[in-house]
Amino acid sequence: DGGITQSPKYLFRKEGQNVTLSCEQNLNHDAMYWYRQDPGQGLRLIYYSQIVNDFQKGDIAEGYSVSREKKESFPLTVTSAQKNPTAFYLCASSSRPGADTQYFGPGTRLTVL
Amino acid sequence: AQSVTQPDIHITVSEGASLELRCNYSYGATPYLFWYVQSPGQGLQLLLKYFSGDTLVQGIKGFEAEFKRSQSSFNLRKPSVHWSDAAEYFCAVGNSGNTPLVFGKGTRLSVIA
Numbered sequence: 001d002g003g004i005t006q007s008p009k010y011l012f013r014k015e016g017q018n019v020t021l022s023c024e025q026n027l028n029h030d031a032m033y034w035y036r037q038d039p040g041q042g043l044r045l046i047y048y049s050q051i052v053n054d055f056q057k058g059d060i061a062e063g064y065s066v067s068r069e070k071k072e073s074f075p076l077t078v079t080s081a082q083k084n085p086t087a088f089y090l091c092a093s094s095s096r097p098g099a100d101t102q103y104f105g106p107g108t109r110l111t112v113l
Numbered sequence: 114a115q116s117v118t119q120p121d122i123h124i125t126v127s128e129g130a131s132l133e134l135r136c137n138y139s140y141g142a143t144p145y146l147f148w149y150v151q152s153p154g155q156g157l158q159l160l161l162k163y164f165s166g167d168t169l170v171q172g173i174k175g176f177e178a179e180f181k182r183s184q185s186s187f188n189l190r191k192p193s194v195h196w197s198d199a200a201e202y203f204c205a206v207g208n209s210g211n212t213p214l215v216f217g218k219g220t221r222l223s224v225i226a
Contacts (some may be wrong), residue, residue: 004156033213040122042203042218043157050211058213090156097213099145099164102205104156 003027004105006091011110013085021076021108023091031097032074036060037088037107046089049074050097078110085112115140115206119217126194127225134189134220136178136204145207146187147214148178152200160202163187174198199224 004025013019025032034046045058049068063082068074074093078085089108094100116139126132138144145164149157161172168180178189187204201221205214 031213040218043216045213048213088154092157097211098207099209100207101147101159101162102157102214104149104158106156107154109154 004091004093004103006089006105006108008108009106011108013110013112015112016080018080019078019085019110021078021089021091021110023074023076023105024072025074025091025093025103025105026072027093027103028071029093029095029103030071031094031100032068033092033094033102034058034064034066034074034076035090035092037090043090046076048097085110114212115144115208115215117204117206117215117217119202119204119220121220122218123221123223125223125225128196129193132189132191132194132198132222134202134204134222136187136189136217137185138187138204138206139185140206140208142208145209146178146180147205147207148172148176148187148189149203149205149216150174150200151203151219157203160189194222194224196224196226198222 007022033048035043047066049055065077091105092102094102118137147162148160201219204217207214
């Protein structure tokens with residue numbers, strides 16, 4: 001089946017540790033995205049990538065980093081510089097930004113203790 | 114830059130009643146419009162989208178939406194709500210360029226017996 005996988009579903013980390021969230025897609029999409037979701041805040045864009053080896057900051061990139069070494073993969077690292085990392089993180093992909101449907105993964109809930 | 118407003122944070126309807134969720138957008142040119150649904154702890158699923166043509170768009174699960182350019186609106190409707198429709202609904206706007214979709218903050222739908 002084609003789709004987007006995110007792992008793990010739940011992630012717990014101690015404060016001050018970096019953590020990497022996985023996102024893989026087999027839809028052959030060029031564009032991939034990371035969103036953060038908090039209650040009442042909707043979806044806030046962290047980073048997006050339109051093509052391999054290229055990515056752009058979204059609205060709330062501070063404290064996060066990404067890489068796009070392969071078309072299928074777009075991992076997100078939540079660094080210790082992120083002040084309040086506990087949230088639900090969603091990965092998405094689309095053929096191209098702007099006009100195409102975004103397809104979402106199931107999400108990862110990160111809790112920092 | 115485009116923007117999306119979902120004026121209603123939370124709506125409660127009775128099972129079997131009709132539903133209308135409001136979405137207003139701001140964009141200078143012809144927008145690409147989307148409605149997504151999210152169940153708790155899950156990713157987003159596309160309900161329907163409007164790119165061009167007929168302004169009344171049919172989607173999955175019995176939903177429809179109407180694009181009204183004069184009102185900058187893309188309201189989502191369903192004639193008879195089922196308890197399983199309880200979820201959060203997001204409206205999004207895109208464009209023909211390379212910027213990602215912009216999402217509204219969402220409307221949470223509760224369904225009562």
